[in-house]
Amino acid sequence: MEMPQRMTWPGHKMLDPTELEARFCIEDGLSFMDSIFTEPTREDKKQIAQIKGILDNIPLRESDFIDLYYFRRRKQTDIAEIFEVSQPTVCYRLKRAALRLKFILNLPKIQQEDLEQDLTGFLSDPLDVQIMILMWRTTCQSEVAKRLGVSQGLVRHRFERSVNRMRVVKKFKVYVRMYDLIAANLNILREVRRTAWGDQIVHRIS
Numbered sequence: 001m002e003m004p005q006r007m008t009w010p011g012h013k014m015l016d017p018t019e020l021e022a023r024f025c026i027e028d029g030l031s032f033m034d035s036i037f038t039e040p041t042r043e044d045k046k047q048i049a050q051i052k053g054i055l056d057n058i059p060l061r062e063s064d065f066i067d068l069y070y071f072r073r074r075k076q077t078d079i080a081e082i083f084e085v086s087q088p089t090v091c092y093r094l095k096r097a098a099l100r101l102k103f104i105l106n107l108p109k110i111q112q113e114d115l116e117q118d119l120t121g122f123l124s125d126p127l128d129v130q131i132m133i134l135m136w137r138t139t140c141q142s143e144v145a146k147r148l149g150v151s152q153g154l155v156r157h158r159f160e161r162s163v164n165r166m167r168v169v170k171k172f173k174v175y176v177r178m179y180d181l182i183a184a185n186l187n188i189l190r191e192v193r194r195t196a197w198g199d200q201i202v203h204r205i206s
Helices: 017-024 028-037 042-055 060-071 076-083 087-105 112-120 126-138 141-148 152-166 170-184 196-205
Strands: none
Touching (some): 028 042, 028 087, 112 170
């Protein structure tokens, strides 16, 4: 039986079905990323520079997908092959990573030096200070637990305890608002997984 030909429109290139799938699975969570990477304005370029800086702080698994898709311009189907997952899975994981970046960019602007100095003088345990700083930088309790070599349960307990202590101090009002936002979005900002095979491939690409 003769296979139907792919439909094309005058003046437009013919699209592969997998490319169509990749485009139409992009949901709102990625829309702000797509807009700044397509003919970026001066303000967009400033935001791209901010994103590059944030990539060093977010979970490595998520930064891989953002780096490959937006900065190295790899297709979602190519990333799916690298990580041995489906293309819709890549789309979903990109959306999660983009949500984290957007969330971090919208957090209150705080200098790490100021945060560290204020917390060091207020929290007696250096581990609590480290947890609070890393929760601000990564917004991911599993990433904080991994970096500090402790359990997620300990991170969550110490985090909530420190925030509650900070509520009674007026000068910590901005910090408390920031940490409340992070706490409220921990489920949305959960980390995506990176396979051992993906680790090897990304290392080779780099």
